[in-house]
Structure formats: C-alpha cells, structure tokens
Amino acid sequence: MKNCVGQVVRGDDFWNRLHELASIWDAVLNGSHVLLVAPRRVGKTSIMRHMQDNPKEGYIIVYIDTESADSENEFWHKLFNALMEEEFIGRVKKYTQKFEHILEEINIKNISTKGVTFGDDTTVDYATAFEKLIKGLDNEIKLIIMIDEFAQTVENIIKYEDEKSAESFLRTHRALRQNTTLSKQVTFIYAGSIGLESVVSKTGATKLINDLNSIKVKPLTHKDAVAFTKLLAKSVSIDISGDVIKELLKEIEWFIPFYIQLLIQELKTLSREQGTKTIESKMIKEAMAMAISHQNLFANWRSKLKDGFKKKGYLYAKEILNIISEEDTLSSLQIQNIASKHKLDEDYAKEIIHSLEYDGYINNNDDVKEYRFNSPLLKQWWYKNVAN
Ligand SMILES: Nc1ncnc2c1ncn2[C@@H]1O[C@H](COP(=O)(O)OP(=O)(O)OP(=O)(O)O)[C@@H](O)[C@H]1O
Ligand SMILES: [Mg+2]
Incomplete structure (x- = not known):
C-alpha cells in the first residue's frame, strides 16, 4: 500500500471497506438502485472504482463522472461514450460470443443534441436509445452503471438551464429505474461530493429520488x-x-x-x-x-458553499462556521438567532444547517442541541483562512 494523498485509490492502495462493499452488493443483488451518501473526501469514488475493478461474477460495471455535464444532453453523451468504449465492449465480449452480432444490431452511428441515431438511421431520444441498447444486450449480462458527481449535474442544469429541466432530467432517471424489464439488467449507483438530497430539494422534487436505497459511507472505525x-x-x-x-x-x-x-x-x-x-x-x-497549510486541499470546502447557496445563505453558513471554528460549539438556539439576524426564512435556514451536516462540515452527534466541526483539521483551516 502506497500513501496516495488526494488521488482516488485503486488496486493495492485501497483499504478494504468491507462493510460498505457488502452493503452495496447486497442492495444490488436485491434489485435496488443505490445512492452512496457521504460527505466530501470520505472515499466514495475509491469504493466505486474498487467495485468496478473487482465485480461479482456476471456483472459488468461502467463508471462515469458527470461533474462537467451541464445539460441532459451532455450527461447522455458521457454515458453513451462510456458504453461504446473499448474497455466496456471488451468486458461484454468476455460474457458472450454473440456480441459481434448484437453490436451490429445496436450499432450507434451518431450521438447528437437530437438524440441517438442507430445503424438503420432511426433517431430516438437518449432514454429510448438507452433502453434499446440494454435490451439488445444478452440477458445473462447484468450492468451496473455508476454515476459519480450526479448531484453536480443536477445543480449545473438548475444553474445553466432551469429547475424545470432538472426536474425533467430526474424524472427520466426515475422512469428508467422503475422500468421493470430494464431493472432486471441494469442497476444505477449514484454518488457525488455534494448531497443529491439537498440539491433535489431545491427543485421541490424529492419524490423523484425517494426510490433510491441510500447507503452511508462512514469514516473508518x-x-x-x-x-x-x-x-x-x-x-x-x-x-x-x-x-x-x-x-x-x-x-x-x-x-x-x-x-x-x-x-x-x-x-x-x-x-x-x-x-x-x-x-x-x-x-x-x-x-x-x-x-492545513495546503490551501488546495481545503479551499473548496469554502468555494462549494459559495457555489451551492445564494448569497444570503452563504453569508449565514459562513458566519455559523466562523463562530464554531472559534468557539468549538454553537447551540441550536444561537443558530436560530443568527438566522433571524440574517432575515432568513426559517425553513431555508434549517435547510442550510442540514446541508452543512450532510456535506460533512458539522455534526450534533454528542448533543442534539449543539453543533461542532467533524474534523479538527477543517476547523483549524477555517479559523485561520476564513474566520480571520
Ligand atoms: N479505501 C481507501 N483506501 C485508501 N485510501 C482511500 C480510501 N478511500 C479514500 N481514500 C483516500 O481518500 C481520498 C479521497 O478519496 P475519494 O476521492 O475516493 O473520495 P470521495 O468521497 O470520492 O471524495 P470527493 O467527495 O471529493 O469526490 C484520496 O486521497 C484517497 O486516497
Ligand atoms: Mg469522488
């Protein structure tokens, strides 16, 4: 094992996270679609890469990172490209000899903003094309599609298009997951360094992800x-x-x-x-x-807040964290007072605190009415670089 600081680990450098891996495989084998839940830097991507490199018999795993996808089209582009990559095709070939024939039938000629054009010149929308592609695969092949930074894509769509488009994107995903024929062969695993639940709640469409089996990735014991x-x-x-x-x-x-x-x-x-x-x-x-003197390792704890909240929300979150970094703890009552000072709607203020917990900044595990930083390192970095 090498000491890889910051990079996603693979192979021998991966510390085996037996519980998480067992829970994820259990969920997959039971036919659930999974949401991997963990704050930043806990090790989600490394777990997904480990599963991809060590799949259970009969499973082929595709991994995509969609952080840079700003629209539904770009998302599907990434997914189809991954499905057309030689690495994936090679893995499918291992399972079935009939693959050349299947590939001919599902031959993709072009992927454009209009959708996907097949060899017979029919152009269909992405979701339909995806279904067609999966149905064309041999029944014995089970696919796991891992989508990393999915919440970032949803957030990008909200930012660069609008909430309606994001909702429609989420609806398409839900429809794919609820499609019983498709679900026999495909499992989706979503993950990301920002919380999908908090991003989706902005669109008021939480029901569109409530079918996901969420599995927590915890810190090590x-x-x-x-x-x-x-x-x-x-x-x-x-x-x-x-x-x-x-x-x-x-x-x-x-x-x-x-x-x-x-x-x-x-x-x-x-x-x-x-x-x-x-x-x-x-x-x-x-x-x-x-x-904590490595600015690049910590600075995006701050920038993610700035990007994720509106100005008022960011200033509120920043003040809360500034105080906790100085005083170690902050009570719920004080937090409420700060929210009134910032003239924030009560529900919105609560949502911000929830995001701070969910995204791994603070917790109230020891005492429900008192918040503290999860990590003394982040606390010290914040105190030195943001609060002062
Ligand atoms: N199982 C593991 N064994 C060894 N190192 C790990 C393991 N999991 C995570 N790490 C280390 O932690 C860091 C972050 O890992 P990783 O990128 O997988 O986390 P993440 O949760 O996907 O982070 P982010 O939220 O920023 O995307 C890397 O330095 C990696 O080396
Ligand atoms: Mg990651």
Missing part, C-alpha cells in the same frame, strides 16, 4: 484507523508506536482515510527534516499545522 495508519507508516518507513498512533488519531478525530494519509505524509516530512525515523508525540501538532 477506530480499530480500522489504527490498522490503516500502521500500514501507511510502514509504507513510508517511519516508526510510530501504538500510543503515538492513538494520540494522532485523537487529533484527527474524523477518521477518513484522506486525513490519515495527509498526516502520515507530513510526519514523514518532519522525520526527514529532523533526521529521525521515530515519530514522537510532540511532532503531531506541527504535522497538523503543516497539513
């Missing part, structure tokens, strides 16, 4: 975090005792693989600078300070 830290330390050749690992994890608090990787990287740098292989507890604080 303490036990897993210890084992993961040990492996990473070994891979970068530093010595770190069990007690120091415990102290390190106490500081990290929110055990997502990414923050552990980041701290191991900084501890390695310190160990090099200080000419010692052994990590001592006094190096931890310094490593934390070094970690």
Whole structure:
C-alpha cells in the first residue's frame, strides 16, 4: 500500500471497506438502485472504482463522472461514450460470443443534441436509445452503471438551464429505474461530493429520488484507523508506536482515510527534516499545522458553499462556521438567532444547517442541541483562512 494523498485509490492502495462493499452488493443483488451518501473526501469514488475493478461474477460495471455535464444532453453523451468504449465492449465480449452480432444490431452511428441515431438511421431520444441498447444486450449480462458527481449535474442544469429541466432530467432517471424489464439488467449507483438530497430539494422534487436505497459511507472505525495508519507508516518507513498512533488519531478525530494519509505524509516530512525515523508525540501538532497549510486541499470546502447557496445563505453558513471554528460549539438556539439576524426564512435556514451536516462540515452527534466541526483539521483551516 502506497500513501496516495488526494488521488482516488485503486488496486493495492485501497483499504478494504468491507462493510460498505457488502452493503452495496447486497442492495444490488436485491434489485435496488443505490445512492452512496457521504460527505466530501470520505472515499466514495475509491469504493466505486474498487467495485468496478473487482465485480461479482456476471456483472459488468461502467463508471462515469458527470461533474462537467451541464445539460441532459451532455450527461447522455458521457454515458453513451462510456458504453461504446473499448474497455466496456471488451468486458461484454468476455460474457458472450454473440456480441459481434448484437453490436451490429445496436450499432450507434451518431450521438447528437437530437438524440441517438442507430445503424438503420432511426433517431430516438437518449432514454429510448438507452433502453434499446440494454435490451439488445444478452440477458445473462447484468450492468451496473455508476454515476459519480450526479448531484453536480443536477445543480449545473438548475444553474445553466432551469429547475424545470432538472426536474425533467430526474424524472427520466426515475422512469428508467422503475422500468421493470430494464431493472432486471441494469442497476444505477449514484454518488457525488455534494448531497443529491439537498440539491433535489431545491427543485421541490424529492419524490423523484425517494426510490433510491441510500447507503452511508462512514469514516473508518477506530480499530480500522489504527490498522490503516500502521500500514501507511510502514509504507513510508517511519516508526510510530501504538500510543503515538492513538494520540494522532485523537487529533484527527474524523477518521477518513484522506486525513490519515495527509498526516502520515507530513510526519514523514518532519522525520526527514529532523533526521529521525521515530515519530514522537510532540511532532503531531506541527504535522497538523503543516497539513492545513495546503490551501488546495481545503479551499473548496469554502468555494462549494459559495457555489451551492445564494448569497444570503452563504453569508449565514459562513458566519455559523466562523463562530464554531472559534468557539468549538454553537447551540441550536444561537443558530436560530443568527438566522433571524440574517432575515432568513426559517425553513431555508434549517435547510442550510442540514446541508452543512450532510456535506460533512458539522455534526450534533454528542448533543442534539449543539453543533461542532467533524474534523479538527477543517476547523483549524477555517479559523485561520476564513474566520480571520
Ligand atoms: N479505501 C481507501 N483506501 C485508501 N485510501 C482511500 C480510501 N478511500 C479514500 N481514500 C483516500 O481518500 C481520498 C479521497 O478519496 P475519494 O476521492 O475516493 O473520495 P470521495 O468521497 O470520492 O471524495 P470527493 O467527495 O471529493 O469526490 C484520496 O486521497 C484517497 O486516497
Ligand atoms: Mg469522488
């Protein structure tokens, strides 16, 4: 295992997330379509890539990232291109000898804004073309289509087109999922670094995604975090005792693989600078300070808020986070007072707090009436770079 900081991990660098993988496969085998739910950087994409690289017998997995799709057309373009890619075709060929023939029948000549044109010169809309393509595949092939950054596409459509178009896009997806013939062969897994539920609720169309089986990707357990830290330390050749690992994890608090990787990287740098292989507890604080100096790793926690909310909402969220970064906690009552100061509608203000929880900024797990940052690293970064 290498210490890959920031990149999606594949192969041996993936720390096996047995529970999440088991839950996702259970849902797929039971015929559900899945929404992977987790805040930013928790490891959704890595889990999807791992599934794609290690599919269960009989399944072919297609992965697309639709973050840059700003319209329904662009979305479908991406999906059809992935289905026409050699890698995918190669995987299908493994399952069926009849594939050449099938491919001839479903031969796609052109993908344009009008839809998809097949070999017989018929042009149909994307959803119909998708259905045709799937029906043309052999019954023994089961497809899983993973759509990463789906919520971003919905948000882009709201921004660059309008809410109506976004609703129609969501409706088409729901219709595909509810199509019983299609569902026998295709499972959709949606994920993204912004919450689909909060984006969809802006269009008032929550019912269009309530059929999805949502599966949470949680941070690592303490036990897993210890084992993961040990492996990473070994891979970068530093010595770190069990007690120091415990102290390190106490500081990290929110055990997502990414923050552990980041701290191991900084501890390695310190160990090099200080000419010692052994990590001592006094190096931890310094490593934390070094970690938050990487602006590129944290800055989009701020920009995502700016992009995701209207100005009033952003200013409200920013003030809440500023105060929590300074005072550690903030009570629900104080939060309500700040909402009135910002003259925000009560429901809208609640929605913003919900998004902050959902997107991984804050939680009220210890006490329902009190909010705090999930991650001390983000808290410290926010305090230094946004609040002051
Ligand atoms: N199972 C894992 N094993 C090792 N490292 C992981 C694992 N999951 C995530 N990581 C690390 O965490 C970071 C983020 O992973 P990934 O991109 O998969 O998360 P994400 O939830 O898709 O993030 P985003 O919301 O930004 O898209 C990467 O540095 C990756 O190396
Ligand atoms: Mg991702």
